[in-house]
Amino acid sequence: xxxxxxxxxxxxxxxxxxxxxxxxxxxxxxxxxxxxxxxxxxxxxxxxxxxxxxxxxxxxxxxxxxxxxxxxxxxxxxxxxxxxxxxxxxxxxxxxxxxxxxxxxxxxxxxxxxxxxxxxxxxxxxxxxxxxxxxxxxxxxxxxxxxxxxxxxxxxxxxxxxxxxxxxxxxxxxxxxxxxxxxxxxxxxxxxxxxxxxxxxxxxxxxxxxxxxxxxxxxxxxxxxxxxxxxxxxxxxxxxxxxxxxxxxxxxxxxxxxxxxxxxxxxxxxxxxxxxxxxxxxxxxxxxxxxxxxxxxxxxxxxxx
Amino acid sequence: xxxxxxxxxxxxxxxxxxxxxxxxxxxxxxxxxxxxxxxxxxxxxxxxxxxxxxxxxxxxxxxxxxxxxxxxxxxxxxxxxxxxxxxxxxxxxxxxxxxxxxxxxxxxxxxxxxxxxxxxxxxxxxxxxxxxxxxxxxxxxxxxxxxxxxxxxxxxxxxxxxxxxxxxxxxxxxxxxxxxxxxxxxxxxxxxxxxxxxxxxxxxxxxxxxxxxxxxxxxxxxxxxxxxxxxxxxxxxxxxxxxxxxxxxxxxxxxxxxxxxxxxxxxxxxxxxxx
Numbered sequence: 040x041x042x043x044x045x046x047x048x049x050x051x052x053x054x055x056x057x058x059x060x061x062x063x064x065x066x067x068x069x070x071x072x073x074x075x076x077x078x079x080x081x082x083x084x085x086x087x088x089x090x091x092x093x094x095x096x097x098x099x100x101x102x103x104x105x106x107x108x109x110x111x112x113x114x115x116x117x118x119x120x121x122x123x124x125x126x127x128x129x130x131x132x133x134x135x136x137x138x139x140x141x142x143x144x145x146x147x148x149x150x151x152x153x154x155x156x157x158x159x160x161x162x163x164x165x166x167x168x169x170x171x172x173x174x175x176x177x178x179x180x181x182x183x184x185x186x187x188x189x190x191x192x193x194x195x196x197x198x199x200x201x202x203x204x205x206x207x208x209x210x211x212x213x214x215x216x217x218x219x220x221x222x223x224x225x226x227x228x229x230x231x232x233x234x235x236x237x238x239x240x241x242x243x244x245x246x247x248x249x250x251x252x253x254x255x256x257x258x259x260x261x262x263x264x265x266x267x268x269x270x271x272x273x274x275x276x277x278x279x280x281x282x283x284x285x286x287x288x289x290x291x292x293x294x295x296x297x298x299x300x301x302x303x304x305x306x307x308x309x310x311x312x313x314x315x316x317x318x319x320x321x322x323x324x325x326x327x328x329x330x331x332x333x334x335x336x337x338x339x340x341x342x343x344x
Numbered sequence: 345x346x347x348x349x350x351x352x353x354x355x356x357x358x359x360x361x362x363x364x365x366x367x368x369x370x371x372x373x374x375x376x377x378x379x380x381x382x383x384x385x386x387x388x389x390x391x392x393x394x395x396x397x398x399x400x401x402x403x404x405x406x407x408x409x410x411x412x413x414x415x416x417x418x419x420x421x422x423x424x425x426x427x428x429x430x431x432x433x434x435x436x437x438x439x440x441x442x443x444x445x446x447x448x449x450x451x452x453x454x455x456x457x458x459x460x461x462x463x464x465x466x467x468x469x470x471x472x473x474x475x476x477x478x479x480x481x482x483x484x485x486x487x488x489x490x491x492x493x494x495x496x497x498x499x500x501x502x503x504x505x506x507x508x509x510x511x512x513x514x515x516x517x518x519x520x521x522x523x524x525x526x527x528x529x530x531x532x533x534x535x536x537x538x539x540x541x542x543x544x545x546x547x548x549x550x551x552x553x554x555x556x557x558x559x560x561x562x563x564x565x566x567x568x569x570x571x572x573x574x575x576x577x578x579x580x581x582x583x584x585x586x587x588x589x590x591x592x593x594x595x596x597x598x599x600x601x602x603x604x605x606x607x608x609x610x611x612x613x614x615x616x617x618x619x
Contacts, residue, residue, distance in 0.1 A: 116567075146572070159565065161569060162480055163478070163480050171572060180582070
């Protein structure tokens with residue numbers, strides 16, 4: 040069943056939402072500005088966020104991409120009311136983050152997974168860490184046991200449930216962190232560079248979890264510097280010095296190689312290759328596609344010559 | 345950082361034993377009564393009785409003696425120092441020998457041995473508490489025991505949570521300290537040789553980054569806990585169910601008898617010395 044906040048395939052492709060069921064953004068940011076207290080003491084004031092307006096829908100996979108210091112993590116922390124904007128508003132399913140009484144509800148609705156799994160696992164045993172968030176929600180013991188068992192099985196951690204978290208691999212620890220958040224049944228999950236400290240295998244594990252959660256109807260917000268990860272998103276937002284530089288589908292974003300370079304981001308390898316080959320006149324057009332399609336295009340161009 | 349690896353206090357050894365099955369509240373109360381009895385046992389007979397209880401508890405815990413003795417190893421210098429100090433500075437009894445100005449009396453030998461053994465027994469029993477109880481169960485038990493002082497303003501939940509986090513971060517900080525010391529050795533730091541003072545000074549480049557890292561971790565953990573709806577103890581439920589079994593009731597009865605005997609012994613010693 041789709042909720043009034045959920046995005047459909049049609050809207051992702053740019054079609055307007057159906058008249059009979061108006062589509063509402065699950066998270067709505069309006070002209071959000073934020074300045075860290077410490078930065079005010081410096082001679083040069085550098086706000087972390089400046090007039091950021093953004094809508095996030097359920098069932099959508101949104102990637103927020105930016106270089107170091109672009110304001111990605113600050114933006115992420117606004118999404119579940121860990122930070123409250125100095126100016127502007129953040130609204131989650133109709134709850135304003137500026138209202139202190141609504142913050143608990145917002146944190147229930149928007150879960151957050153951080154970069155370092157070691158610094159977000161609280162308990163000394165795997166299953167008890169999954170239960171930590173549920174205890175905070177005040178759920179009855181039976182319900183907690185049910186949810187803990189369910190998410191441990193879902194994330195392939197059931198056999199490790201009695202282990203100490205420090206005995207798990209990096210990927211398993213991050214899966215545990217995700218399981219702890221998913222057990223709380225949030226509707227949207229923000230991953231703040233959650234793959235940055237993982238090896239390629241751990242990264243694949245976590246990205247697979249994100250895809251699985253998105254398919255289940257969760258809104259996924261992936262904060263990353265890795266353009267390759269942003270390729271799997273439905274929509275990409277590019278942040279630069281606390282402002283939204285541009286937004287669009289990965290296809291639209293990664294065609295703009297010069298913009299990516301200006302923002303100190305590396306384009307995906309295939310996008311860069313396509314851009315260079317197009318520049319050399321070997322490709323008829325520059326767009327994201329697989330190597331086989333590119334090779335076919337080169338052959339066609341050669342034949343024409 | 346090898347010294348930290350040997351410490352058994354805070355480690356859990358999961359096997360099936362009567363001690364493992366007891367409710368954590370029984371074990372915490374038991375440890376408290378035990379420590380009172382140990383500190384109050386000054387005469388040989390009560391001291392031997394307390395030592396016999398320790399041996400009995402270690403045996404029924406099914407924890408290998410080797411593991412228990414490993415826990416004593418990092419503290420062996422403190423134990424030896426305690427014995428040697430009392431050997432030479434505590435007078436009384438007959439003179440056993442003289443080494444220059446230092447004299448060794450039988451009273452000093454008894455006092456030194458008693459305090460050294462008291463330390464050994466104390467370490468063994470406190471290690472037993474954590475070795476037979478998982479940290480989270482232990483902190484849950486502590487929280488529920490302390491809850492009776494809540495009306496007096498004691499932050500029972502916060503204390504238990506601090507303990508859980510401390511236990512959770514012990515292996516991480518040990519690993520981190522190991523990494524930092526290896527990094528410093530790779531950059532030419534000499535942590536092994538030199539006088540005691542020089543070795544302590546050489547620890548500074550390890551301790552400073554370790555503290556900075558611990559503070560950063562604490563900050564990140566606090567944010568992560570807040571993100572998972574943590575608001576302190578209010579409105580929180582508990583995942584682990586604690587209940588007193590028949591064995592707990594028997595243990596509590598024995599503890600009460602032990603406490604009465606301890607207090608009786610202490611009063612007897614006090615009156616005897618007074619007279």
